[in-house]
Amino acid sequence: MKLNYRIVIFAFAIVFGLFFSLPSILQTQDGKKITLGLDLQGGLHMLLGVKTEEAVKSRIKSIAASVKYYSEKEEILIDSLSFDESSISFLLLDKDDLKKIKSFLHEIKGAVVVATGESISLTLTPEEIARTEEQAISQAIETIRNRLDQFGLTEPIVARQGEEKILVQLAGIKTAEDEQRARELISRSAKLELMAVDEDRNARVNSMSNSDAVSYGDVILEDVTNPHMKYLVREIPILDGGMLTDANVGFDQNNRPLITFKLNAEGAQIFGDFTAKSVGKRLAVVLDGKVYSAPVINERIGGGSGQISGNYTVMEAKDLSIALRSGSLLAPIYLMEKRSVGPSLGADSIKASMIALIGGFALVIGFMVVYYRMAGIISNIALIVNILIILSVMSLFGATLTLPGMAGIVLTVGMAVDANVIINERIRELLHQGYSIQKAIEEGYANAMRAILDANITTLIAAVVLYAYGTGAIKGFAVTISIGILASMLTAILGTHGIYEMLQNRIQKSKNNLFWFGIKG
Incomplete structure (x- = not known):
């Protein structure tokens, strides 16, 4: 026996595979482990809809706030500033400011500005409305994913489905309390607004109707803890959560939880300017309309x-700070479909998959030993190491194992041994032709490489495409297949070749090709 660089690399691969796969196999407390997907450990499946029309309304409201701040900052006199679901209008009291205000309005992306005398209106182009609606869906997906990541769930699946739907799958949600908490975190708009209280009319708020409030440019909002307590606030906010950069849980002097937040430079400037000229007045901190x-x-x-x-x-304070920190939703979302996958169904899936894996594994091992004898045993060693490497890599990256992922491992068992079948057949052919053991092994590996590389590279390309364009479970299948292919290149080509080199002298001395390769002569 003699050591060679191939057997040394293979030995490191064995140690790597054992060390990092054992925590997942034995389910120990320490070490990184593979996370089971929704279909294997149970969890929550939801289909959400997005009210994209609300995103357009929110965009209009935000533009109105910008117009109000700009006019006050530049001392431009305007009156009757109002907005509806699709437009903003106001009166310009000094025509000398027309050029300045139009220059500001034209900088707003997608804005159509119409000035008729002292009346100025702004609407959004159809293309800008479509872009805003599209952005609301994309932003909702990203925001929900960020919230769930901070919530502590491992590998949540958040993906677009159709035009205006979002698929959310949360593995490991087993109790009604966890489900409710996750649903509230996902659906919370987390829309923060700082709004000026209308001190002149607030005393009459309880006798005022919503239409009365609108006529004054105000809106009536309820107190979050006491629905009977109402506030009359200016409809156009001073600033909104889009300028928020951070939010964390803190405690007041009575050790009660509260949320501290920070604004960006623009928000800080607006906040500072407003508070400087509003001393003695009240500022309402409004979250989701309360x-x-x-x-x-x-x-x-x-x-x-x-x-x-x-x-x-x-x-609750922690979840609220997560929602604020991850960003408010541009448009409200609503639940279209919900179903829970029980842990018992996941256990049945694992059991069925393990039967398939072990059954397929046993049949492959048995065939290799019967047909190729010692060469089959060497191939089986490579196959076992290949599976250990797959589990190790998935554990290191905290990958989620789904039912299709387990199917990928089962398929990898057959694919991983395929390279060794090609190599063994090439060696047997050369031995039949009278080549020496050393020459047959070297030529066998050289001749087999083209076919092995061709098969593995084409399969790897297909797996990359599946991962790039697939979602959820399809990605899991692509990941396991990709890792399996790369691992088989290491174990089936490098590893087994190193074993043959190490045993080459013993094979030559024995002159027993039936024992080593399953052929006579």
């Missing part, structure tokens, strides 16, 4: 930071 607090402004507030207090638990 007033959480309305403190009196005692002085200019610089630094762009604030807090949201309310009657909630630490867990």
Whole structure:
């Protein structure tokens, strides 16, 4: 026996495979492990819809807030600033400011500005409306994914389905409490707005109708803890959550949880300017249409930071800060379909998959030993190491194993031994032709390489395409197949070749081709 670089690399592959796959195989407490997917451990499956028309309305409202801030900053006199679902309108009191205000409005992407005398209106082009609606769906997918990642769920599946639907699959959701918490975190708009209280009319808010409030450019909002307490606030917010950069859980002097937030530079400037000229008045902190607090402004507030207090638990405060930190939804979402996959169904899937894996594995091993004898045993060693490497790589990356992923492993068992079948057949052919053991092994590997590379590369290309364009379970299948192909190149070509080189002298001395390769002569 003699060592060679191939057998050394193969030995490292064996150690790597054993070390990183054992935590998943034995389900130990320590070490990185493979996460089971929704179909294997149970969880929650939801199909969500997006109210894209609300995103357009929100965009119009945000533009109105920008117009209000710009006009005040530049001391441009405007009146009757109002907006509806598709347009903004206001009166310009000084015509000398027309050029300046039109220049500002034309910088707004997708805006159509019409000036008729002192009346100015702004609408969005159909293309901009379509882009806003499309952005609302894309942003909802990204926001939901960010929230679930911070929630602590491993490998949640969040993908677009159709034109305006979002598929969400959460593995490991087993209790009704976890399900409710996840649903609330996903569906929460987390739309933060800082709005000025209309101090002149707020005393009459309880006797005022919504139409009365609208006529004053106001809106009536309820207190989050007391629905009977109402606030009359300016409909156009001072700023919104789009300028928020961070949100975390804090505690007040009575050790009650609250949420602290920070604004970006633009938001901090707007916040500071407003508080400087509104000393003695109240600022309502509004979240998802509810007033959480309305403190009196005692002085200019610089630094762009604030807090949201309310009657909630630490867990609720944590989830709310996650929702704020990950970004508000541009458009509300609603539940279209929901179903739970029970752990028992997952256990049945695992059992059936394991029977298929072990059954296929046993048949392949048995065939290789019977037909190729010792060469078959060497191929089986490579096959076992190949599976260990697949499990190790998936464990290292915290990959999610789904039912199609297990099917990929079962398929890999056949594909991994395919290379050795080609190599063994090439060696047997050369031995029949009278080649020496050393020459037959070297030529056998050389002749087999073209066919092996051709088959593996084409399959790998197909797997890459499946991963790029597939979703969820299809990606899991592509991942396991890809890892299996790359691992088989290491084990079936490099590893077995190293074993043959190490045993070459013994094979030559024995002169027993039936024992080593399953052929006579």
